Amino acid sequence: MSPTQSEHYKLLVIDDDKAILAFLQESFSRDGYQVYLAATLAEARALLARHEVHVVLSDQNLPDGNGVDFLAELHGTGIEAIPILMTGYADLNIALDAINRGKVYKFVRKPVDHILLKQIVQRAAEHYALLEEKKRLASEVLRYNELLRRDSELQSRDLKSAHSKIQKHSQTLRKQKEQIETLYTEIQSAYLHTVTSLCVAIEAKDLYTRGHSDRIYYYCTLTSRRLGLDNASFEELKLAGVLHDIGKIGIPDSILRKTSALTESEHAMIRTHLDFADKILMPLPFLEKTRRIVRQHHERYDGTGYPDGLKGEEISIEGRILAVADAYDAMRSNRSYRNALTMRAAFDQLEAESGKQFCPLCVAALRTGISEEGEYPQAAQASAPSLPPPQAKPSRLRSRVSH
Numbered sequence: 174m175s176p177t178q179s180e181h182y183k184l185l186v187i188d189d190d191k192a193i194l195a196f197l198q199e200s201f202s203r204d205g206y207q208v209y210l211a212a213t214l215a216e217a218r219a220l221l222a223r224h225e226v227h228v229v230l231s232d233q234n235l236p237d238g239n240g241v242d243f244l245a246e247l248h249g250t251g252i253e254a255i256p257i258l259m260t261g262y263a264d265l266n267i268a269l270d271a272i273n274r275g276k277v278y279k280f281v282r283k284p285v286d287h288i289l290l291k292q293i294v295q296r297a298a299e300h301y302a303l304l305e306e307k308k309r310l311a312s313e314v315l316r317y318n319e320l321l322r323r324d325s326e327l328q329s330r331d332l333k334s335a336h337s338k339i340q341k342h343s344q345t346l347r348k349q350k351e352q353i354e355t356l357y358t359e360i361q362s363a364y365l366h367t368v369t370s371l372c373v374a375i376e377a378k379d380l381y382t383r384g385h386s387d388r389i390y391y392y393c394t395l396t397s398r399r400l401g402l403d404n405a406s407f408e409e410l411k412l413a414g415v416l417h418d419i420g421k422i423g424i425p426d427s428i429l430r431k432t433s434a435l436t437e438s439e440h441a442m443i444r445t446h447l448d449f450a451d452k453i454l455m456p457l458p459f460l461e462k463t464r465r466i467v468r469q470h471h472e473r474y475d476g477t478g479y480p481d482g483l484k485g486e487e488i489s490i491e492g493r494i495l496a497v498a499d500a501y502d503a504m505r506s507n508r509s510y511r512n513a514l515t516m517r518a519a520f521d522q523l524e525a526e527s528g529k530q531f532c533p534l535c536v537a538a539l540r541t542g543i544s545e546e547g548e549y550p551q552a553a554q555a556s557a558p559s560l561p562p563p564q565a566k567p568s569r570l571r572s573r574v575s576h
C-alpha cells in the first residue's frame with residue numbers, strides 16, 4: 174500500500190538498546206509515524222510477517238545477528254521497506270557492505286544526531302511513497318495499454334465483422350444484379366424471338382417475298398465486307414435485314430397481296446410500315462440502332478425518300494446498304510405484277526439510280542460482291558411461285574423496288 178499524507182508511515186526500529194527503542198518510539202510516534210519495535214532480528218522478522226512496513230531502521234550489531242545481513246535478507250525476500258543502518262563503527266568497509274549487500278538507503282552513525290535521523294527517516298518514507306507511486310503509475314500504464322489493446326481488438330473485430338457483412342451484402346447484390354440481367358436478357362431474347370417469328374410469319378404468308386430476309390442478309394454481308402464495316406455494325410445490320418419489314422404486320426393483307434397497281438392512298442398505307450416497325454421495336458433498348466437502320470431502308474440518297482427525307486450521309490451506312498440490298502432482291506424477285514428482272518437489268522437500274530436513290534459506294538460494293546461470290550444460292554427467281562401474267566411495267570423505280 175502506498176502511504177498518503179492522511180496515513181501514518183510505518184517504521185520498524187531494531188535495536189537491542191531498550192532506551193534507544195523507547196526514545197525513538199516516543200519521538201517518531203509524536204511525528205505521526207506508526208512505530209514497531211524489535212530488540213532482536215527474530216522479533217523483527219515476526220513483525221514484518223504480520224505488518225507492512227515502509228522504513229526499517231536497524232542497528233548493525235544485534236544479539237542474534239548482523240544488521241547488514243538482515244537488511245540484505247530483506248532485499249532478497251522482496252520486502253520493499255526502505256532500509257537505514259545505524260552503527261557505532263565508522264568503518265568504510267561496513268558502509269560499503271551495507272550499501273552493496275544491504276542496499277541501505279542511508280548509513281547513520283551512532284550516537285545518532287536525532288534531528289538528522291528524523292530528516293533521513295522522513296526522506297526514506299517519502300522515497301518509499303515515490304517508489305510505490307511509480308509502481309502504481311507503471312501498473313496504470315499497463316492497465317491502460319491492455320484496455321487499449323482490447324479496445325483495438327474489439328474495433329478490429331467489429332471492422333472485420335462489418336467488412337464481412339458488406340462483402341456478403343455486395344455478393345447478394347451482385348447475384349441479384351446478375352439474376353436481373355439474366356432475366357432482362359431472357360425477356361429481350363423472348364421478345365426478339367417473337368418479333369423475328371412474326372417476320373417469318375409475314376414472309377410465309379406472302380409467296381412473293383418468301384426468303385427475302387435470308388437474301389437481304391446475304392447481300393448485306395457481301396456489301397459490308399467490301400465496305401469494311403466493323404463487326405458491331407454488321408451485327409446491327411444483319412438484324413435490321415431480318416426485321417426491316419416487320420412493320421408490314423400493320424398493313425392489311427388486301428393491300429399486301431393486291432395484284433393490281435396500288436392507289437396513292439394504298440401507297441401511303443404501305444409507307445406506314447416504318448411507323449409500325451418503330452412501335453414494335455421501341456420497347457427493346459438494345460435494338461435501338463437496329464430500329465434506326467430499319468427506319469432508314471426507304472430513305473433515298475438524294476433526300477426524296479421516306480419517312481424522314483434524310484439525304485446522303487445523314488442516312489447511316491447500314492441504312493444505305495440495306496436499301497440497296499432490299500431493292501436489288503425486290504427487282505430480282507417475281508411479283509404479282511411483273512417477272513423478276515435479270516441480274517443485268519437489276520444492276521442497270523441500280524446504277525441508273527446510283528447517287529440518286531442509292532448510295533454509289535453501296536451499289537458498287539454490291540456489284541463487286543456479286544461478281545466475285547455470286548448471288549444468293551437459292552435466288553428468288555429459282556424458287557418463286559409460278560407467275561400470273563405480268564402487269565404493265567411500272568414506270569418508276571420506286572414502284573419496282575417497293576415490296
Ligand SMILES: [Fe+2]
Pocket residue numbers: 417418446470471576
Ligand atoms: Fe420496306
Ligand SMILES: [Fe+2]
Pocket residue numbers: 385417418499576
Ligand atoms: Fe424488303
